[in-house]
Amino acid sequence: MRNSPSSSLRRALLVLAMAAGSTLSVQAAAQTELLNVSYDVARELYKDVNPAFIAAYKQQTGQTVTVKQSHGGSSKQARAVADGLEASVVTMNQANDIDMLADRGLVAKDWARKFPNNAAPYYSTMVFLVRKGNPKGVRDWQDLARSGVQVVIPNPKTAGNGRYTYLAAWGSVIKKGGNEAQARELVGKIFKNVPILDGGGRAATTTFTQRQIGDVLVTFENEVSMVRQEFGNNFEVVYPATSILAESPVAVVDKVVDRRKLRQPATAYLNFLYSPAGQEFGAKHFMRVRNENVMKKYAANYKPISLFTVDEVFGGWRAAQKRHFDDGGEFDKIYQSK
Known part of the structure; x- marks a missing residue:
């Protein structure tokens, strides 16, 4: 029995609808x-964090999301985002890098107010890792300046x-009452x-x-703890007697998530870090x-230490960047005279 033109047309439309649905499914998968x-x-x-968030988001919304x-x-990562790497979110270790993205229009100017605690769910500080027995007797920052002590630090x-x-x-x-010249020395x-x-930590x-x-x-306190866990x-x-408060700020990359319709899962991802x-x-x-409550539970992992902030000593990250780390700044002068 020959098919009528109308039945052929219906089948053609069905095939097109199925193809369109398949295309939409692929697009939806890419968008999540x-x-x-x-x-x-x-x-x-x-x-x-990622698999736990994926499971929680699926349970709450019924939607499947993947995280790469x-x-x-x-700073290298922030520059990559500025140059086109399509990040949905950035989770950095300093506000300075996210400020740069905000200046480029990729992140909201008020990104630090989008999430609690200056948009930093975690923080750490800088401590020393030495070889067993501490053969060089390193106790504080001034010991790193002694002759014969080799110090490993990534590029600022x-x-x-x-x-x-x-x-x-x-x-x-x-913080000990010294002046800028003594600090530079x-x-x-x-x-x-x-x-x-x-190039990195x-x-x-x-x-x-x-x-x-x-x-x-x-390096960061969390990094040295991981090393000790791995190497015994x-x-x-x-x-050291004093060190710096090292916050790990986060932000949604607005320009990317709005274009790709990812704002809801991207925001949920960063909120999950505070859960x-x-x-x-x-x-x-x-x-x-x-x-x-979580901090108390893991209190044995953290020794008390006197911490100061970038705002307190340097007038904020923007001022610290301009004076110390911009091309021709204090770091360049110090390292070139090495």
């Missing part, structure tokens, strides 16, 4: 893929880790003891732990967290 562009030391943290990660030096021009270390050393002098001597400037950890270069690694008693952690589950993940990875 988030990219978290982050700093390298946070790789393991977000590797654990990109990690590297914080590309890594927030290195930037915080520089500011922590400088600020340690100011200390930081200059410390960087003369740096044998290699790695994880690369610096590899240089110290696996390549066996240096007597001291200066081969290393010891030394807490009890998200805070637990942070604490398990040795980050200091905002939830008081």
Whole structure:
């Protein structure tokens, strides 16, 4: 029996509708893929956070979302986003990098007010990792300036880790009542003891732990805790008398999420970091967290330490960037005279 023109037309329309539906499904799948562009030391943290968020989001909304990660030096990652890497969210280790994205129109100018605690669900500080027995007797920042002590620090021009270390050393002098010239002298001597400037914090950890270069690694508290967990008693952690508050701020990349219709899952992802589950993940990875109950639960992981802020000593991140890390700034002068 031959098909009538009307039945053929109906089948053709059905095929087109099925094809269109398939195309829409593919597009919907693509639209629910988030990219978290982050700093390298946070790789393991977000590797654990992502599947938990995906499950929670599915339960709450019925929607399936996937999360991809990109990690590297914080400032290098921010520049990649500025140059076109389509991040849905950024989870950095310093406000300076997100400010740069805000200046480019990728992130809201008031990004720090979009989420609690200056949009920083986690924070850390800078401490020292030394070899077993602490053979060089390193106790405080001034010990890093001694002759014969090799210090591993990532490049402050590309890594927030290195930037915080520089500011922590400088600020340690100011907090003790010293002046700017004395702070500059200390930081200059410390960087003369740096044998290699790695591009990011994880690369610096590899240089110290696996390549066996240096007597001291200066890095985030959560990073040294991870190293000790992995390598056992081969290393010891030394807490200086004072150090810097190192916040890990987050932001939605508005320009990307609005174009790709990802604002809801992207915002939910960052809100998840503040949830009890998200805070637990942070604490398990040795980050200091905002939830008081979770912080108390993991209190044994954190030694008391006197912390100062970038605002307190340097007048904020923008002022610190301009004076110390812009081309021709204090760091360039110090390192060029090395």
